[in-house]
Each structure stands twice: as C-alpha cells, then as structure tokens.
Amino acid sequence: MAAPAQKPTCKIGPSILNADLSNLQESCIKMMDSGADYLHLDVMDGHFVPNLTFGHPFVKCLRPKVPEAFFDMHMMVSDPEKWVEPMADAGANQYTFHIEATENAKALARQIREAGMKVGIGIKPGTPVDVVVPYADEADMILVMTVEPGFGGQKFMGDMMSKVKFLREKFPDMDIEVDGGIGPNTIDACAEAGANMIVSGSAVVNAENPEAVISLLRGRVQNVLQ
Numbered sequence: 001m002a003a004p005a006q007k008p009t010c011k012i013g014p015s016i017l018n019a020d021l022s023n024l025q026e027s028c029i030k031m032m033d034s035g036a037d038y039l040h041l042d043v044m045d046g047h048f049v050p051n052l053t054f055g056h057p058f059v060k061c062l063r064p065k066v067p068e069a070f071f072d073m074h075m076m077v078s079d080p081e082k083w084v085e086p087m088a089d090a091g092a093n094q095y096t097f098h099i100e101a102t103e104n105a106k107a108l109a110r111q112i113r114e115a116g117m118k119v120g121i122g123i124k125p126g127t128p129v130d131v132v133v134p135y136a137d138e139a140d141m142i143l144v145m146t147v148e149p150g151f152g153g154q155k156f157m158g159d160m161m162s163k164v165k166f167l168r169e170k171f172p173d174m175d176i177e178v179d180g181g182i183g184p185n186t187i188d189a190c191a192e193a194g195a196n197m198i199v200s201g202s203a204v205v206n207a208e209n210p211e212a213v214i215s216l217l218r219g220r221v222q223n224v225l226q
C-alpha cells in the first residue's frame with residue numbers, strides 16, 4: 001500500500017555553487033549550522049550547460065564531512081543515466097535530472113529509485129510545464145528553474161511562477177522546488193506560487209549572516225503554507 005500523502009513542508013537548500021570552491025567542506029558545514037534543511041549540489045558537465053563543476057568523487061569525499069545532510073543533486077548533465085549508480089554510491093539522497101536531457105524519463109526515474117535515491121525532475125525556463133506532468137507520478141519532486149541553468153548569481157525569472165502555480169494546483173502534495181536568483185527580494189513570489197523547496201545560492205552564501213537569511217526565507221514560505 002502506498003504511504004499516505006503528506007502536506008509539503010518548507011525546506012531551504014543552499015546551493016554552494018558560488019561559495020569558496022577551495023573550501024567547500026567548510027561552506028557546507030556552515031550552511032548546515034546556519035539552519036539549512038538540505039544541501040543543493042550543482043553538477044555541470046560543460047555540455048548540457050556551458051559550465052563545469054564537480055562529479056561523484058567530490059560528493060563521496062564530502063559525504064563523511066556532513067554525514068547528516070540531505071544531498072539534493074542537481075544534475076545539469078547530458079547523460080543523466082550514466083551517473084545514477086556512482087552518485088548513489090557516493091552518498092547522494094536525491095537525484096534531480098533534467099527532462100530535456102533524457103529520452104526515457106520513466107526508465108530513468110525507476111533506475112534512480114532502484115539505486116535508493118529520491119527522484120527529482122527539473123525543467124529549464126524554455127520548457128513548457130506540461131511536459132513534466134506525465135512523469136509526476138514517478139517523481140518525489142519537480143524542480144522549476146528560475147534562471148537558465150549554468151551559473152549562480154543570475155536574475156530571477158518571475159514569469160516562471162505560472163509554472164509553479166500550475167504544478168501546485170495539480171499536485172497539492174508534491175515537493176516543488178525553485179532554483180535560481182532566489183533571496184529575500186524574490187522569495188515572496190515563490191512562496192505565493194506554491195513552492196516549498198527553496199534553493200538559494202548567492203543570497204545565502206554571500207550573506208554576512210546566512211542564518212538570518214535562511215530564517216527569513218523559511219518564515220515567508222511557512223506563512224503561505226499555513
């Protein structure tokens with residue numbers, strides 16, 4: 001029997017993309033100590049997006065340094081099928097692939113689940129939201145990108161909120177994540193549209209007081225969820 005549906009709760013996941021790359025361990029620990037609910041780790045392959053970050057060897061080294069953290073892997077890669085088992089072995093908890101990067105999202109979702117991870121499905125700004133609907137049953141989370149994937153520190157695309165609203169109406173119990181350009185000035189739009197998993201990169205990691213920013217973001221989302 002399927003587990004009973006649970007109302008989505010607010011979770012704040014800092015992206016360490018714009019942190020000090022020579023000291024990511026410290027940045028991750030700092031984010032968790034500042035009240036992060038999870039860590040959003042951006043994997044870029046220089047092909048699906050025009051930038052490179054890190055892969056499963058880095059995740060494997062990071063895992064024991066932050067043993068309690070939930071790792072949400074944002075896989076901006078062209079062959080998402082290829083890295084499922086290596087990421088699971090490295091200690092990833094959720095594997096978010098882009099719908100644009102696969103020809104068989106259903107099989108990929110199954111592969112991720114069999115590897116013991118939660119399934120996330122992401123859509124780029126140019127992808128219509130209805131593309132993801134047939135696969136929603138296979139997913140734990142849908143990610144609506146609010147910038148063109150590839151770089152941190154970009155401007156939030158408010159017109160993506162219609163996708164979030166559409167998904168929230170259709171899937172009241174689903175985790176819906178937003179990612180890109182989110183901080184104190186843009187959180188209200190995300191919260192009102194119905195997002196409950198909030199990725200925030202530069203606004204949190206560059207803040208003098210990351211704890212205060214995380215708490216502000218959480219407060220705004222919780223106000224709407226209640």
Ligand SMILES: O=C(CO)[C@H](O)[C@H](O)COP(=O)(O)O
Pocket residue numbers: 015017018040042074147148149150151152153154179180181182199200201202203
């Ligand atoms: O996936 C991403 C970029 O492709 C990052 O997660 C995102 O950009 C977070 O950084 P910021 O909050 O600075 O925009």
Ligand SMILES: [Fe+2]
Pocket residue numbers: 015040041042074179199
């Ligand atoms: Fe991301």
